Amino acid sequence: MMASLLYETLKVLFARPIVILMLGEWQSGKTDTSFLMGYLAKKWKLIDKIGSNTWTFNDPNVDFINAMDSLRAWLHADRLRKLFIFDEGLKHVYRRKAMSQMNVDVITDILPELSKGRGRMIVCSQIEKLDSDIMHPAFTRAVWRKRSKKVMECVSKHHPPRTFRNLPRSPIRFDPYRIAPFLHKKMSKESGKVNRGRAYEIAKLRVAGWTLAEIGDKFDLHVEQVRRELKKGLKGFIEFTDAKEVEGESVSNISSP
Secondary structure: OHHHHHHHHHHHHOOOOEEEEEEOOOOOOHHHHHHHHHHHHHHOOOOOEEEEOEOOOOOOOEEEOOOHHHHHHHHOOOOOOEEEEEOOHHHHHHOOHHHHHHHHHHHHHHOOHHHHOOEEEEEEEOOOOOOOOOOOOOOEEEEEEEEEOOEEEEEEOOEEEEEEOOOOOOOOOOOOOOEOOOOOHHHHHHHHHHHHHHHHHHHHHHHOOOOHHHHHHHHOOOHHHHHHHHHHHHHHHHHHOOOOEEOOEEHHHOOOO
C-alpha cells in the first residue's frame, strides 16, 4: 500500500521540473530519505540520473557535483531527466553575507534552467524560511517534512496531504560530513585560505590539549568534522615546521580522546 501511494506521489511531483523542500531537525534523516526518494524514482523510471553535493563513495547511481558551474553543466549535458539533491542548501546559501547573495544569485539563475535541463531539485534544510526567489511558487511544488527518521509528511497542491511511516533507509550510502560548499570559482581560493587557517587553529588547540568535543564547540563543528580539519592542520604542521613539532610537543604524540 505504501509503495503504491509513494509511487503515485513521486510520479505526480516528478512529472515536470520541480523544487521540493525537505525540512527536518538535525539527524532526522532528511538526506537519507532524499536519497531514498531519488533511488526509488530512478528504479521506477521516473527519473534517469541523480546528482548531489553530498559524497556517496563513488556510488554509480549518483553523480557528485561540487560547484554551481558543474551543476549547470550537468543539467545541460543531455536530455535525460535529472534529480539534484542539494544537501544543507540553506547552510551554504546563508553562511556568510558576502557568499550569500552570490550563491542566491546563482541558484535563482539555475531555477529557470531546470526546465531546459529537465531537472528536479530537492533542497534539504533545517531552516524553514527560504529566500522568496529560491522558493518561488512557479518552481516549488511540494514540502516534505521529516518528523522522525522513519516518518515523512508530504504537502503539495498537486495531491492531498500524505504521511509515510516506517520508511526504510536508502540503499545509497553517503558521507554526511563531506558536502561540497558550492562557491563561485572566484571565491574558492579565498575560501580555501579560510579553511586552511581554521584547520591550523584546530591542530594547534589539539596539541595544546583540547579535546575534539571542546574544539567542536568552539568552531561549531561535529566531532567527525573536527577530525577531518585536524588531519589538514597536522599536514600543515609537518610541511612548515622543520622539526615537525609545535610549541614543544611532537605531532605524533597526539592521541584520540
